[in-house]
Amino acid sequence: MARQTEPFSIYPIGPSEGWHLNAIEIEKSSSTSIQQQLYDRIRAAIVEGRIQSGERVPSTRSLAVQLGIARGTIDITYARLTSEGYLVARGQRGTIVAPEFRSGARPAELLAAPMSANDPAPTEMPPPLRLGVPALDLFPRKVWARLAAREARKLSAARLFHAYPMGVPALREAIVAYLAVARGIVCRPDQVVVTSGYQGALSLVASLLLKPNDQVWLEDPGYVFAQQAFEQLSMRIVPIPVDDEGLRVDDARASHPDARLAVVTATHQFPLGMPLSPRRRAALLAWAADRDAWVLEDDYDCEFHYSGRKPAALKSVDAADRVFYAGSFSKTLFPSLRLGYLVLPAAFVATAERTCRMLHRGAAAFEQSVAAAFMSEGYFARHLRRMRSHYRARRKALADELERQFGADVRISLQPGGLHILVRFPNHGPDVRLADQARQHGLAPVPLSERSLAHHAGEGLLMSFTNIAEQDAAEVVALLRLTITGR
Structure with missing residues (x-):
């Protein structure tokens, strides 16, 4: 019998490859449907650890041939296992066992597992200084509730059924209109994909562009969740240093010219805050065009610029159409909405629609x-x-309060825009220790040093100001001073 050609099959045919075809006993005469039997067998193998997290499962076509059953039956089984979190579909790169799945966990253990201590209760507000949270006290909840009630009254049976894999047309059109005015980006509604936040945009770009071991340029220091996402997808992370002009494109081209993707925060570099200079922007776009590479622009907080002229979006000067542009409503509306968007290069529209239909049926309509x-x-x-x-x-x-209460012991970096400030305490020890002390007192600054992979940017605390009203600033800083100085 010939060996299966897929390298990570959970159903290898050869006798020395671990799990054999006869481990799946499909009884066609059983009163239990073939689909249910297949589901039960694969699920049991995952739960019992016979298939490891991250392993690739066979394509639906090859498994249908091996087992002699309809491909549609396997499609349904995989979709069910994916919806329940056992499998993860990755587009053309196949389907794998969920990387975060804990091998050997029994169903009873999974059901009894406690919620993570990192998951706050629904009534709990984020702690002061926490990054990535907009001013929740400023959100017009009454307006949103009124619009939600109106939309609920308009629900028909057809709307309850219909799904939009690329996003509800009305929202895609509204995003196009907004980007044209606010960011100078000219695009069509069919180029816009509504995603489940920025993470959804990252996943879609990876599905469209990347295969394991592809090189991805990331700013260093940078956004740790992007790094973790690409590492989980088996990409090769290439940390690129930044300076006062942003990503050092010439360094990246010299050391890793064959990267497939560059991820940049061109408007306000995260976490240092400087914009990508015009010279670097031109160099980055030229590299992408010359090397048949692509750029993902994360314009995560472009709406919030306080002095001088707001930097243009990189996508607005992308003549060769090499830039994927990602935006998010998490920082403009509220995080639990879990909606973002991705503007695609025109060449990817058809492929993205097929991928979205395969990976999911779209965000909540x-x-x-x-x-x-x-x-x-x-x-x-x-x-x-x-x-x-x-x-x-x-x-x-x-x-002002930081300067008043800490005096000469503090160095504050105020960039023209963004949602946080960088505060350095040169006389008070490592930033990781300072952040730990602050967390013990209910504050949530982030140490700058933990945002670096290979290129140290110094030490300091990243602090969001969004949820601290002016009248509360003195109290928050006094508590921070107590945690750092003991007085």
């Missing part, structure tokens, strides 16, 4: 409809203007 109404009826632009005004005042209040 009802929430998308409410967000579309919020944008198209002018509430979004009004909300952003209000937030910018409050953020400017809150940032100033926090920085």
Whole structure:
């Protein structure tokens, strides 16, 4: 009998390859359906650890041939296992056992497992100074509730059924209109994919572009969750240093010219805050065009710029159409909405639609409809203007209090935009220890040193000002001073 050609098959045919075909006993005369039998066998193998997390499972076509059953039956089984978290579909790179699945866990153990201590109770507000959280007290909840109630009254049976893998058309159109005015990006609605936050955009770009061991340039220091996402997908992370002009493109081209993708925060580099200079932007786009490579622009907080002219989006000057542009509503509306968007290069529209249909059936349509109404009826632009005004005042209040209470012991980096400030305490020890001390007192700054992979950017604490009202700044800084100085 010939060996299966797939390298990580969970159903190898050869006698020395571990799990054999006869481990799956499909009884066609059984009262239990073939689909249910197949589901039970694969699920048991995953739970009992006979298939390891991260292993690739056979394609539906090859497994159908091996077992002599209909391919549609296997499609249904894989879809069911994927929806339950046992498998992860990765587009053309195949389907794998979920990397985070704990091998050997029995169903009873899984059901009894406690919730993570990192998951706050629904009534718990984020701690002061925590990154990535907008001003939740400024969100117009009454307006949102009214729009949600109106959309709920419009629900028909057809709308309850219909799914939009690329996103609800009304929201995609609203995003196109917003980007044209706010970011100078000209695109069509069919180029916009509504994603499950920025993580959804990362996953889609990886599915469209990358295969294991492809090189990906990442800013260093940079966004740790992007690094973790690409590592989990078996990509080769290439940390590229940044300076006052942003990503050092010439260094990247000299050391790793064959990278497939570069991920950049061109408007406000995370976490240091500087924009990517015009010279570096031109060099990055030239590299992508010359090497048949691509750029993912994470424009995570472009809406919040407080002095000078806001830097243009890299996508707005992308003449060769090499840039994927990602935005998120987590920092402009609220994080639990879990909606973001990705603007595709035109060449990827058809492929992306097929991939979205295969990976999922789209983000929740009802929430998308409410967000579309919020944008198209002018509430979004009004909300952003209000937030910018409050953020400017809150940032100033926090920085002023830090200087007043710490005096010469503090160095504050205030960039023209963004949602956090970088504060250095040169006389008070390692930033990791300072952050740990602050967390013990209910504060949540992040140590800068932990955002670096290979290129040290010094030490300091990253602090968000968004959820600290001006009148609360003195109290928060006093608590921080107590944790750092003991007085």
